[in-house]
Amino acid sequence: xxxxxxxxxxxxxxxxxxxxxxxxxxxxxxxxxxxxxxxxxxxxxxxxxxxxxxxxxxxxxxxxxxxxxxxxxxxxxxxxxxxxxxxxxxxxxxxxxxxxxxxxxxxxxxxxxxxxxxxxxxxxxxxxxxxxxxxxxxxxxxxxxxxxxxxxxxxxxxxxxxxxxxxxxxxxxxxxxxxxxxxxxxxxxxxxxxxxxxxxxxxxxxxxxxxxxxxxxxxxxxxxxxxxxxxxxxxxxxxxxxxxxxxxxxxxxxxxxxxxxxxxxxxxxxxxxxxxxxxxxxxxxxxxxxxxxxxxxxxxxxxxxxx
Amino acid sequence: xxxxxxxxxxxxxxxxxxxxxxxxxxxxxxxxxxxxxxxxxxxxxxxxxxxxxxxxxxxxxxxxxxxxxxxxxxxxxxxxxxxxxxxxxxxxxxxxxxxxxxxxxxxxxxxxxxxxxxxxxxxxxxxxxxxxxxxxxxxxxxxxxxxxxxxxxxxxxxxxxxxxxxxxxxxxxxxxxxxxxxxxxxxxxxxxxxxxxxxxxxxxxxxxxxxxxxxxxxxxxxxxxxxxxxxxxxxxxxxxxxxxxxxxxxxxxxxxxxxxxxxxxxxxxxxxxxxxxxxxxxxxxxxxxxxxxxxxxxxxxxxxxxx
Numbered sequence: 263x264x265x266x267x268x269x270x271x272x273x274x275x276x277x278x279x280x281x282x283x284x285x286x287x288x289x290x291x292x293x294x295x296x297x298x299x300x301x302x303x304x305x306x307x308x309x310x311x312x313x314x315x316x317x318x319x320x321x322x323x324x325x326x327x328x329x330x331x332x333x334x335x336x337x338x339x340x341x342x343x344x345x346x347x348x349x350x351x352x353x354x355x356x357x358x359x360x361x362x363x364x365x366x367x368x369x370x371x372x373x374x375x376x377x378x379x380x381x382x383x384x385x386x387x388x389x390x391x392x393x394x395x396x397x398x399x400x401x402x403x404x405x406x407x408x409x410x411x412x413x414x415x416x417x418x419x420x421x422x423x424x425x426x427x428x429x430x431x432x433x434x435x436x437x438x439x440x441x442x443x444x445x446x447x448x449x450x451x452x453x454x455x456x457x458x459x460x461x462x463x464x465x466x467x468x469x470x471x472x473x474x475x476x477x478x479x480x481x482x483x484x485x486x487x488x489x490x491x492x493x494x495x496x497x498x499x500x501x502x503x504x505x506x507x508x509x510x511x512x513x514x515x516x517x518x519x520x521x522x523x524x525x526x527x528x529x530x531x532x533x534x535x536x537x538x539x540x541x542x543x544x545x546x547x548x549x550x551x552x553x554x555x556x557x558x559x560x561x562x563x564x565x566x567x568x569x
Numbered sequence: 570x571x572x573x574x575x576x577x578x579x580x581x582x583x584x585x586x587x588x589x590x591x592x593x594x595x596x597x598x599x600x601x602x603x604x605x606x607x608x609x610x611x612x613x614x615x616x617x618x619x620x621x622x623x624x625x626x627x628x629x630x631x632x633x634x635x636x637x638x639x640x641x642x643x644x645x646x647x648x649x650x651x652x653x654x655x656x657x658x659x660x661x662x663x664x665x666x667x668x669x670x671x672x673x674x675x676x677x678x679x680x681x682x683x684x685x686x687x688x689x690x691x692x693x694x695x696x697x698x699x700x701x702x703x704x705x706x707x708x709x710x711x712x713x714x715x716x717x718x719x720x721x722x723x724x725x726x727x728x729x730x731x732x733x734x735x736x737x738x739x740x741x742x743x744x745x746x747x748x749x750x751x752x753x754x755x756x757x758x759x760x761x762x763x764x765x766x767x768x769x770x771x772x773x774x775x776x777x778x779x780x781x782x783x784x785x786x787x788x789x790x791x792x793x794x795x796x797x798x799x800x801x802x803x804x805x806x807x808x809x810x811x812x813x814x815x816x817x818x819x820x821x822x823x824x825x826x827x828x829x830x831x832x833x834x835x836x837x838x839x840x841x842x843x844x845x846x847x848x849x850x851x852x853x854x855x856x857x858x859x860x861x862x863x864x865x866x867x868x869x870x871x872x873x874x875x876x
Binding site: 449 | 754796831865867872
């Protein structure tokens with residue numbers, strides 16, 4: 263039930279209406295790993311960091327059961343760095359700095375010890391690199407999930423379309439689903455995407471929840487209404503980590519179980535936004551997670567007494 | 570189990586990206602009545618129309634069990650008229666024309682035959698008129714629900730605050746909840762509103778669903794993901810009609826049953842937007858409604874298998 267996670271490990275500098283972080287640890291693969299490690303003890307990370315990335319962070323990830331054998335450490339370059347500032351609505355943000363640094367040279371190599379993994383989470387990266395990881399696997403994982411973003415639709419659409427034919431689940435936000443299909447209606451966009459390769463589509467709508475589609479079904483998970491969203495950075499990756507962690511733990515990739523996995527992902531994301539960066543994710547216990555899952559049951563369960 | 574509905578009955582002229590309606594029947598009370606009449610046969614309408622309002626429409630409402638004894642017909646003035654144009658996102662619209670006409674003189678009178686009603690739906694109107702209806706009732710209804718809008722927060726805030734102390738449920742959209750409380754966080758806004766009088770608060774978020782709050786609980790109902798939203802006019806009032814209709818039918822005003830009522834309201838609203846004006850609401854059968862309610866069960870029900 264091991265899960266390979268491919269993505270960035272980075273430094274972020276975040277400003278929100280509630281405050282300013284220092285230079286903190288971020289990156290899509292970091293969030294996915296922290297979230298998933300609550301459910302399984304065999305997360306296998308593929309990423310790249312520079313000479314400035316703290317060994318203590320790598321050690322901490324390993325203490326959570328995350329293998330960092332696939333994390334390349336580049337001796338003469340700094341790690342990927344992103345700085346951004348969120349607007350009052352917390353749904354929009356300005357990117358202030360993007361220093362690719364080591365990411366310029368990223369050529370993910372799957373370590374021999376990762377072969378045979380049943381689950382693969384391809385975090386948002388250049389589509390060619392995502393494809394390269396799939397091609398390096400000697401046995402196709404049971405489930406391949408791909409995250410991407412508008413940037414690749416604009417600069418590498420053909421590559422993206424090619425890797426889409428190789429994955430099981432696509433995870434994008436609503437505006438990306440629209441951009442990929444030129445359809446304004448989310449339902450129409452979903453139908454088109456399901457002809458492009460993926461059998462499942464997850465559309466993330468931030469504070470408005472997430473939708474799961476397959477050919478015949480649709481499921482909706484709300485976001486937990488929170489008093490304060492302190493920092494939304496990493497919420498989407500944390501959602502992905504919870505989703506993959508639950509599926510890998512239960513080894514059940516039915517639509518029914520994906521519904522539960524989406525609720526688990528939403529619960530994990532609701533923790534992520536409560537503090538800066540990965541801080542909250544590092545604190546939570548199994549009891550916290552169970553309590554939060556119960557909040558979701560209360561939030562959406564109802565009784566239809568049809569006459 | 571009768572339900573008094575107070576609101577407008579009007580003509581609308583609607584333009585959407587999908588087409589243009591003729592001058593069609595609209596008004597908040599019209600939508601509430603059509604939706605509620607699917608669940609109870611004792612809707613009691615209080616409204617005002619002009620000399621141009623078709624008798625056939627009043628007859629049709631009566632055939633659905635809606636009493637129009639409280640609908641004043643003004644002989645020498647035209648009915649309230651609104652014209653609007655929706656933008657591509659269908660969440661925003663421009664008002665092109667607002668001709669108040671008979672609404673200028675509206676002074677709602679509760680007919681003697683309506684006394685004793687257990688449910689009261691106060692559609693969006695001048696807060697003083699909403700208060701006047703409550704004061705005319707000799708027995709306080711079991712449940713009073715009030716809809717309002719930003720316009721009254723800007724022009725009649727004190728009156729609005731006064732009538733809020735007299736009702737059980739406030740129904741507003743998310744931006745109105747923010748405006749009423751000066752809180753950006755919906756959860757904080759809800760907490761404030763629940764200190765202003767209402768014991769329950771429903772926040773409508775259009776295509777993003779609806780939230781129900783009381784002091785200790787929160788419930789979320791999604792909107793049904795539709796291929797096309799053809800015309801959103803009246804969706805909020807139709808939601809209110811389904812909500813009130815279900816409560817009046819079941820005579821159960823517990824939080825648990827309000828959850829179901831919100832799903833019923835969401836189901837009715839999902840029909841409303843499929844065609845112009847009230848057209849779709851006039852076509853649907855009990856089987857259609859049951860089918861749609863089942864779609865909502867499929868859409869949100871999940872199984873948490875906590876280990």
